[in-house]
Amino acid sequence: MDVQVGKQSLQFQKAPYILSSASIVGKKEGEGPLGNCFDVVGDDDKFGQNTWEEAESTLQKEAFGMAVGKAELKKEDIRYLFSGDLLGQNIATSFGLMDYQVPLFGLYGACSTCGEALSLGAMCVAGGYADYVVSMTSSHFASAEKQFRFPLEYANQRPLSATWTVTGSGAYVLGTRRSKARITGITTGKIMDYGVKDSMNMGAAMAPAAADTICSNFRDFHRTPEDYDKIITGDLGTVGQEILIDLLKHEGYDISGVHTDCGIEIYDPKKQGTGAGGSGCGCSAVTLAAHFLPQVEKGKLGRILFVPTGALLSTVSFNEGKSVPGIAHAVVIEHAG
C-alpha cells in the first residue's frame, strides 16, 4: 500500500508510536476545567525567570525534560527535535532547548506548530531516520501580548471574539517502541486566505484553513466524520467553531457531533473572562497531551483527528494592512492495542 494517499496526505505503513507526552501550564490554565490533568501548573507565570521570553523558554525546557523522562529515555537518545513558537525568530525555542544539544529543526506554523511538529516527527520516525524524536511547542500569554498586541500595563480592552493565549508547553516523544497510541497518518495544510483582517478575530481567520485540511483528510483517506471519535481543532474558539461547522456543511460533511476545539476545552470563558477561548501554539499542545491523548491511550477514543490551526500574521503584516491567512495541519492518532 502506498504511503502517499490522495493529494496531500500520508498513511504510515510503520506508524510511529507516541511514547510519552508532557504538559506544563500557567496559573490561569491550572484554574480551568482541565486544571487537574496537566503535569505541572506554575504558581508564578514568570517561572522564576526575569523576562516573559525566558519564562516561555523555561516552559519548553521543562516540557522536554518531562516527556523524555516519562519515556524512560535520556536526552542523548533523542536524535532530532522538532519545535517552534510564536515569537519573532523562534527565541523561546532556541533559548529553551539549546542546552540539551539535540539536533534541531526549527519550525514556524503559528498556532498550527504542534501539528507541524508531530507531522514531521512522525515522517522522520516512520522513514527510519530516528528511533526517537521529540515534537513540541509553546506559547505564553504575556510574551505573545508583547509580541502581537499591546503592553499588558496598557490594559487594552478585548472584543468577545478575541482569544486568550495559553501559557504552556506540550512535548511528545515519538518512536518505534510500542505504546498505547500511534500516529497513523497526516494531512498537511495549505495556506487559506479569505481576506479576514481583524487580528482580534483569529477564529474566523483560521476556520477556512481548518475546513480545507479536514475536507482534504476525508477525501484523501476516503473517510467521513463518523470515522473519527473526535475531530479536535487547535484554537478556533467558539466563533471559529461555528464558521468551521458551517463551511464543512457546505462541503457535505456534518462534523457537529464529533467536533471540539482545544481553545474551547481549556478555559471556562464565563468564569475566566477568556473571550472566545484559548489560543497559541501551547493551547493545542497541552490539551492533547493532558486531556485527549490519555483517552486514546486508554481506548476510550479509538481514532481522533487532531488539527492545530495557525494564523499567519505579524505586527508588520497587520500594520501594512494585509489579511490574516490561516493554515492547519491534521494528525490522525489511533489507539494501539
Next chain:
Amino acid sequence: MDVQVGKQSLQFQKAPYILSSASIVGKKEGEGPLGNCFDVVGDDDKFGQNTWEEAESTLQKEAFGMAVGKAELKKEDIRYLFSGDLLGQNIATSFGLMDYQVPLFGLYGACSTCGEALSLGAMCVAGGYADYVVSMTSSHFASAEKQFRFPLEYANQRPLSATWTVTGSGAYVLGTRRSKARITGITTGKIMDYGVKDSMNMGAAMAPAAADTICSNFRDFHRTPEDYDKIITGDLGTVGQEILIDLLKHEGYDISGVHTDCGIEIYDPKKQGTGAGGSGCGCSAVTLAAHFLPQVEKGKLGRILFVPTGALLSTVSFNEGKSVPGIAHAVVIEHAG
C-alpha cells in the same frame, strides 16, 4: 546499510535528485562577482511592490515559479513546500507562497534555513513521501534591516565585522527523477552558544555552530576535508571564516584548502562596501543555485558539503542582553553521472 549514520547524520539509500534550481537577486547582488550567474537580477529592489516585505514575498513567488518551470513541472506536481525566511512570523514566506496552494511546512533556522529546507525536503523524497518537493528561502536587505537593526533613513554606521543581508531567493526542486546532482546525506545541527553578544559580528557568533556541524559530518561519515571538493558555509564572512578554520584546526582538521563561504563569494567588499561579506537566508540559497550547483552538475565538483549557518537572535533577545547562539545544517551534494 543503515540510513542513520553516527550521532546526527543520515545517508540516503535512495538519494533524492536536485532537478532544478532558481535564483533571483537584487541590484547590488547583480553588480557583484556572481552577477552573470543569477537567473534574474532586479533593477528595483522593491520588485514593483509597495513595501519591502511584499518585495521579499515577490522574490519567493518568482523563485518558486522559475524552479518548477525549469524542472518542467506544474505547481500541482509539487507535493510539499519547505520554506522560511528571517522576518518575524515568516511573513515573506506566507504571503509569497500562499497563492500556489501547495501544502507548506514553514521553517525557521535563521540564515541556516536553506540547509534545513534541503534536509527536510531530501528526507521527505527519500522516505517515499513525495515525488517532488520544493525547498527554498529568501532574505531582503531592506526588510532585514527594518526587522533587526535601524531604519535605513537613519544611515547608521556599520563596523567592518558586519555583514550585508543579501536580497534574493533561491528555490530547488527535489525529486526521484534522475538529474545531474543528488543529496546523498545530511548532518543536522545543534545550537551552539559561545556567548557572543555582538549582533554586528554574526560571523563570530555562527562559526562555532559551523565547526560543530562540519566536525560531526566528518565523524559520522568517517570522512576528512579531502573527501570534499569544496566545503561551503553560508554567511560566515571573512571574520567567521578565520574563526571556523581555527576551531577546526583544534579538532585536527585543516579545511583551509577546500573552504569557501557564500557570503565571501557573492560581493566584492572593497568595491561594494559590504563589510565582512553577505548574509541572510538568501545568501547561501542563491549562491548554491547560481554558482556551486552548476559546477556539481557539470562534474567539476564531485562532492561538496554545503553548510548554511544561522544566528538565532531577535531584537527582543538582543535587547534583553542575551547572547547570539548559532546553528548550521550540512547537506552533502554529489555529482550524479
